[in-house]
Amino acid sequence: SGDSGEKETYTVATDANFKPFEYKDPDTGEMKGFDIDLMKAIADEAGFNVEFKSMQFDGLITGMQSGRYPLAIAGISITEERKESIDFSDPYYDSGLILMVQSDNEEIQSIDDVDGKEVGVKTGTTSEAYLKENTEAKIKAFPQIINAYMDVRNGRVDASLYDKPNVEFYIQESGEGELKTVGETLQGESYGIAMEKGSDLVEPVNEALATLKENGTYDEIYEKYFGKKP
Numbered sequence: 232s233g234d235s236g237e238k239e240t241y242t243v244a245t246d247a248n249f250k251p252f253e254y255k256d257p258d259t260g261e262m263k264g265f266d267i268d269l270m271k272a273i274a275d276e277a278g279f280n281v282e283f284k285s286m287q288f289d290g291l292i293t294g295m296q297s298g299r300y301p302l303a304i305a306g307i308s309i310t311e312e313r314k315e316s317i318d319f320s321d322p323y324y325d326s327g328l329i330l331m332v333q334s335d336n337e338e339i340q341s342i343d344d345v346d347g348k349e350v351g352v353k354t355g356t357t358s359e360a361y362l363k364e365n366t367e368a369k370i371k372a373f374p375q376i377i378n379a380y381m382d383v384r385n386g387r388v389d390a391s392l393y394d395k396p397n398v399e400f401y402i403q404e405s406g407e408g409e410l411k412t413v414g415e416t417l418q419g420e421s422y423g424i425a426m427e428k429g430s431d432l433v434e435p436v437n438e439a440l441a442t443l444k445e446n447g448t449y450d451e452i453y454e455k456y457f458g459k460k461p
């Protein structure tokens with residue numbers, strides 16, 4: 232730091248269970264994904280180094296609320312509630328929630344049909360909050376979404392609710408023919424990089440993000456994980 236002219240290294244909290252935003256390469260154990268590449272590019276642009284630390288999502292949110300980590304990137308939806316205790320960068324990805332059921336399920340066609348049904352979610356996420364606030368579903372929360380997905384597959388729950396890009400990725404990767412999404416995309420949500428409340432990093436992170444959007448780097452990273460932009 233400072234007079235040595237060396238770059239500062241910041242720990243970035245993440246939850247490497249959210250394809251294609253952050254995940255561990257099964258062969259090398261290396262952290263990969265859209266968020267990982269974007270965060271590295273932002274750090275490069277803003278002149279600091281990053282070191283990723285993976286943890287359970289609800290612990291990550293609590294950690295950020297108490298200022299335990301300077302930065303977090305984990306497809307974290309910017310919400311009014313979280314903004315009370317965490318600062319966010321400008322939005323970097325527009326998302327939303329979607330229901331998933333078995334392909335032959337005719338009973339659940341939208342969120343209006345989940346009252347009294349068992350719905351799997353990931354603990355501490357916006358999906359869990361959405362179900363609590365808007366439905367009478369029986370919520371089954373798991374530390375990792377894969378367990379909710381498995382329960383939908385084997386019929387132990389009726390549906391799962393989670394971030395649309397991850398649900399679509401999962402169906403494409405391993406649920407084709409067996410699983411489907413139903414209903415509309417719920418609750419437009421945008422992802423932001425989380426920072427400690429009052430952090431000096433908010434401005435440089437936002438400036439770097441804007442530069443990457445202007446100079447094509449953001450689009451390159453986007454296309455690497457999601458294909459050509461519509």
Ligand code: GLN
Nearest residue numbers: 249305306307308356357
């Ligand atoms: N976007 C969701 C949230 O912020 C879920 C993120 C995640 O599971 N990594 O609650």
